[in-house]
Amino acid sequence: MTRLTGSALRVTVYVGETDTWHHKPLYTEIVHRAHAAGLAGASVFRGIEGFGASSLIHTSRLLSLSEDLPVAVVIVDTETRVREFLPQLDELITEGLVTLDDCEVIRYVGRDGTQDASQGRTGTKGKNSL
Helix, strand or coil, X not given: CEEEEEXXXXXXXXXXXXXXXXXXXXXXXXXXXXXXXXXXXXXXXXXXXXXXXXXXXXXXXXXXXXXXXXXXXXXXXXXXHHHHHHHHHHHHCCCCEEEEEEEXXXXXXXXXXXXXXXXCEECCCCCCCC
């Protein structure tokens, strides 16, 4: 197993679960665009409770308010690649919050792309841009 490290930039996009782009969930469009742009990875996390600019608390505990829970889309790649992607977020997001954080990446990959039985992963999965 080889350990790769380096500095990167993490962009986190906070939107509502019901936010849409052309009748599709907004978070789905963000992930698909990040993939098409060749970014290293993107993940979507659904919150169980939160509030934003409206100050209305959305929670999964109350059925009437569980329709628009907070969603965070997290993307990590080199600073250059993330900053090149930001104009696409400008196009997509009309209401929400985007944060940028410097981070250090520790990524584990197989040395020769063979299956690592202890981890159940291959070293060739995903992009190698970091």
